[in-house]
Amino acid sequence: MEEYDYFIELIRKETFFAPGIIGVHVLNNMTFMKTAIIYASSHGTTEKVARQIQDGLGADSASLINLKETRTVDLSLFDTLIIGGSIHAGQMQGRVRTFCKKNMVELLQKRVGLFMVGMNEPEFETEFNNAFPELLRNHAITSKCVGGEFLFEKMNFIEKLIVRKVSGINTSISKINEDKIAELVNDVKGK
Numbered sequence: 001m002e003e004y005d006y007f008i009e010l011i012r013k014e015t016f017f018a019p020g021i022i023g024v025h026v027l028n029n030m031t032f033m034k035t036a037i038i039y040a041s042s043h044g045t046t047e048k049v050a051r052q053i054q055d056g057l058g059a060d061s062a063s064l065i066n067l068k069e070t071r072t073v074d075l076s077l078f079d080t081l082i083i084g085g086s087i088h089a090g091q092m093q094g095r096v097r098t099f100c101k102k103n104m105v106e107l108l109q110k111r112v113g114l115f116m117v118g119m120n121e122p123e124f125e126t127e128f129n130n131a132f133p134e135l136l137r138n139h140a141i142t143s144k145c146v147g148g149e150f151l152f153e154k155m156n157f158i159e160k161l162i163v164r165k166v167s168g169i170n171t172s173i174s175k176i177n178e179d180k181i182a183e184l185v186n187d188v189k190g191k
């Protein structure tokens with residue numbers, strides 16, 4: 001018991017000396033966050049999916065990290081990393097691609113899950129392969145393309161034109177694949 005209290009105190013100190021540090025949270029004085037969902041989102045759909053994954057894992061057991069807001073992530077705080085982003089004009093956000101490349105060595109020593117948000121289903125495999133490096137794809141315990149949304153109210157003029165021209169769709173539509181999200185959650189939970 002003494003050892004346990006000492007450990008809790010150490011964690012508290014670390015949080016005190018490094019305010020804002022992501023990943024170390026004392027939950028009910030006994031559970032520690034060890035999973036991070038790291039993502040980038042242009043119109044909010046990947047963020048929505050990231051939250052669904054977080055809910056699926058149990059909201060208290062996973063941290064959400066938006067790469068738009070957080071530049072440096074201390075990966076040593078996590079043993080499982082779920083990384084995702086969305087496809088725009090065939091490419092995933094540069095932030096996600098850079099994050100994976102920059103942290104490759106450390107990522108290969110963690111449990112990694114990958115997910116991609118997109119609307120062009122026939123291209124999913126190609127888009128996914130372009131989005132994540134081969135080493136990471138081979139290492140991942142789960143990889144899912146989870147569909148996406150066209151949110152016209154969030155698009156600028158040019159984006160609306162592109163989406164109308166390429167897809168023929170001109171109203172907001174949601175095609176998030178809940179089954180794929182559930183599969184990813186189960187894979188991460190080890191079910």
Ligand SMILES: Cc1cc2nc3c(=O)[nH]c(=O)nc-3n(C[C@H](O)[C@H](O)[C@H](O)COP(=O)(O)O)c2cc1C
Nearest residue numbers: 041042043044045046086089090118119120148149
């Ligand atoms: C301008 C534009 C281009 C897009 N291009 C692609 C594409 O090349 N392939 C694809 O699968 N989805 C494409 N999409 C669909 C997005 O991936 C989808 O809207 C996704 O839900 C966006 O997620 P986010 O809000 O997290 O960025 C495009 C969407 C927009 C608005």
